[in-house]
Amino acid sequence: MKAVVYRNMGEAQAVLELVELPTPAPGPGEVRVRVAYSGVNPSDTKARGGVSLAAMPYPYVVPHSDGSGVVDAIGPGADRSLRGRRVWFFNAQWLRQHGSAADYVCLPEQLVRPLPDHVGLLDAAGIGIPLLTAWHAVHAYTDVWNRTVLVTGGAGNVGLHAIQLARRAGARVLATASSAAKAGLARAAGAHDVFAYDDPAVLAARVKDASGGKGADLLVDVDAAFYAPLYPQLLAEGGSAVVYGSRAPDIRLDYRGMMRVAGSVSHFLVYKLGGVALAQALQGVDTLLDSGGHHFAPATVFAGSEAALAHVFVEQARPGKALLSFLPEG
Structure with missing residues (x-):
């Protein structure tokens, strides 16, 4: 062969x-x-x-x-x-x-x-890996119905799946993208608003504005090396950041800022999902595929x-x- x-x-x-x-x-x-x-x-x-x-x-x-x-x-x-x-x-x-x-x-x-x-x-x-990653990130940590979800890298393969899943689950979906063309892809997938991320202060202000002053209840993050320092500005009170990627091995987390918003951070590697977590992700993806309409x-x-x-x-x-x-x- x-x-x-x-x-x-x-x-x-x-x-x-x-x-x-x-x-x-x-x-x-x-x-x-x-x-x-x-x-x-x-x-x-x-x-x-x-x-x-x-x-x-x-x-x-x-x-x-x-x-x-x-x-x-x-x-x-x-x-x-x-x-x-x-x-x-x-x-x-x-x-x-x-x-x-x-x-x-x-x-x-x-x-x-x-x-x-x-x-x-x-x-x-x-x-496989993209949709299982997106399903676990969106559904395994919190109920996103009527809440705000921020998807970083919204035009990536995981990001496009995560936007659709969060939208299906009744969330207000925000995303980041690095270009106008990629922003268009994220919007086509269902994101309500898409933001550039080159200016962190502007990004944080726009996320707060788009979420009624609260911030994101769930942040699905492809690059913790970039976004982790911003979590206290991006997350709502009690919000969660779920990390599945990082461009660098080390990240900086603002501990006091996270304490002020009572935020949490979780990491996972989709290859290592097992037991109930994997079974739920597989069942969720199979149900999604059976129902049709996912792009x-x-x-x-x-x-x-x-x-x-x-x-x-x-x-x-x-x-x-x-x-x-x-x-x-x-």
Whole structure:
């Protein structure tokens, strides 16, 4: 089978290559998916670039945790009703050598979810990490009905999902964006107001003004290194900041400011969700997909041989979802 691999960590153009690997067979409790599209996330580029890992965990890695395709083989003890089903999957390369950037991937059946008929494989490859992250951030910490939610990075893949989820849940939704074009994407997703964030004082004033002087009851944050110092100015009394990303490893938190607003900060890594938290997120996403009406960011599709371009697309924070296509030619 064709697969994208890297044998050393480094820049995408230097280390990613398309190679031939043996087609895997599913083990006990596993299913094999004939991959249609492999989703590229920032965590994939950080692992490949050596940002989030100190050393190569395997002699080579097939990257990417998200994707979509059709189950074509069932391992011993796995659910045989999954054979032939269109599916989305997640965490393919989390603590594993072989991710979704290949013609085939074998996965524990718990990581594979059947798709409703009305959800295409293109959109399905963007479900996994972004939508699970957004669902957990919006729903796991507080009830947002009739409250104000601020989504930072509102035009990102997680941000666009979070805006829609919060709007569906009855929140007044605010967002930040770095350009007029990205602000338009956030508004199209359902944000009531979208703000630039280059001037922190202006941002804080606009958030307070848009929330009737209160601030955000929930802040869904993609970059704690930038926004954490502003939490006391952005949060309402008793508000919560939920952090799922940061451009830098260290953040500064204004302790006295947070005490004055009785604010809280929570962090999570979607790859490590388990137990009740994961079950609730999966049920929530499945219910959302079944109900229809949820919109996905436009996809930019690259061939497997263009994996480096897809990684650069993500590293440059360009709007939309980067996917590798592994559909059979012709």
